[in-house]
Amino acid sequence: MTASSTDWAETGPEKVADGIYRIPLPLPSDSLRAVNVYAMLTHQGITMIDGGWALADSENALSAALGQIGMGMEDIRRFLVTHCHRDHYTQAIAIRRKFGPEVAIGIGEKPNLTQVISDASRARRPTSARAAILRRAGAIALAHDFERTTGQSSYAAEWELPDRWLDSGAQLEAGDWVLRVIETPGHTRGHVVYHEESSHLLFAGDHVLPRITPSIGYEPTQARYPLRDYLSSLELMLTLPDALLLPAHGPVAPSVHARVAELLDHHSQRLADACSAVGRGAGTGLEVAQRLTWTRHERSLGELSISSQVMAVMETMAHLDVLALQGRLKSAANPGAIVRFQPA
Numbered sequence: 486m487t488a489s490s491t492d493w494a495e496t497g498p499e500k501v502a503d504g505i506y507r508i509p510l511p512l513p514s515d516s517l518r519a520v521n522v523y524a525m526l527t528h529q530g531i532t533m534i535d536g537g538w539a540l541a542d543s544e545n546a547l548s549a550a551l552g553q554i555g556m557g558m559e560d561i562r563r564f565l566v567t568h569c570h571r572d573h574y575t576q577a578i579a580i581r582r583k584f585g586p587e588v589a590i591g592i593g594e595k596p597n598l599t600q601v602i603s604d605a606s607r608a609r610r611p612t613s614a615r616a617a618i619l620r621r622a623g624a625i626a627l628a629h630d631f632e633r634t635t636g637q638s639s640y641a642a643e644w645e646l647p648d649r650w651l652d653s654g655a656q657l658e659a660g661d662w663v664l665r666v667i668e669t670p671g672h673t674r675g676h677v678v679y680h681e682e683s684s685h686l687l688f689a690g691d692h693v694l695p696r697i698t699p700s701i702g703y704e705p706t707q708a709r710y711p712l713r714d715y716l717s718s719l720e721l722m723l724t725l726p727d728a729l730l731l732p733a734h735g736p737v738a739p740s741v742h743a744r745v746a747e748l749l750d751h752h753s754q755r756l757a758d759a760c761s762a763v764g765r766g767a768g769t770g771l772e773v774a775q776r777l778t779w780t781r782h783e784r785s786l787g788e789l790s791i792s793s794q795v796m797a798v799m800e801t802m803a804h805l806d807v808l809a810l811q812g813r814l815k816s817a818a819n820p821g822a823i824v825r826f827q828p829a
């Protein structure tokens with residue numbers, strides 16, 4: 486079985502290596518369509534990479550897919566989660582409550598998970614760090630719309646801390662496989678990938694996606710330079726032996742290195758585009774985002790949904806901050822104020 490380019494999100498297990506299955510799980514009205522979790526079958530039970538979003542449909546799909554490979558939910562021994570986003574983490578917690586497997590995630594996600602749990606327990610909106618970036622970008626109205634329209638989206642019941650925090654470089658045995666935890670900050674500050682070197686497999690989470698470019702730094706506590714972190718995490722992948730790309734969204738792809746090269750090209754082009762927009766007079770993150778085009782359909786910023794505009798402006802700020810860091814632009818701001826960029 487191999488998923489063609491269009492049917493990767495269809496329900497059911499796809500064998501990606503002996504004893505390892507990709508299982509796409511549904512997401513609610515999400516442009517990502519589905520999230521892939523991976524089941525590694527061992528004599529000590531199943532090691533799952535990522536857990537999916539805690540939803541009844543998703544749990545049913547996982548249970549049915551495990552049934553197709555002769556397993557059940559009670560066989561899951563642990564979840565190794567790549568990062569704290571809800572579509573990867575929350576179902577691991579839900580299944581832990583019912584069946585008791587261990588849940589582990591990178592130590593770098595501790596600030597994010599602590600913040601989410603604290604926001605959720607106080608029914609506080611989880612938008613403030615992102616709204617602060619929008620204000621730095623001069624997108625005051627968008628920040629307002631975002632805070633007004635984004636409900637309290639962290640339900641306290643979905644979130645708990647993991648059993649175990651993983652350090653970068655940790656080696657985890659799963660049957661005959663050995664998974665090495667590699668910290669890849671950028672998409673979130675504590676994102677990790679799991680590398681199985683002898684089988685040439687990389688469980689890449691949202692770090693390297695085959696079709697789309699991952700969002701950068703969309704998380705409850707902000708890293709100062711998420712794009713700088715992301716680009717070095719991409720370059721780190723090129724120092725490892727090449728591997729089969731097992732992404733969290735999209736089909737399996739033959740080469741991590743080939744896709745990383747494309748993502749690095751994409752960002753260097755976006756950096757160049759943002760730099761030249763400033764050269765042509767755009768001064769703030771919002772003004773630059775308005776001069777760039779978005780999605781593969783080349784839409785203008787105003788044609789996007791509010792949540793996509795938020796991500797677009799945040800991503801533009803991440804690019805501008807890197808350009809200033811690289812000395813290609815100058816920036817000036819008082820703390821808490823709108824940042825203005827100029828050619829260096």
Ligand SMILES: [Zn+2]
Pocket residue numbers: 568570672691
């Ligand atoms: Zn994610």
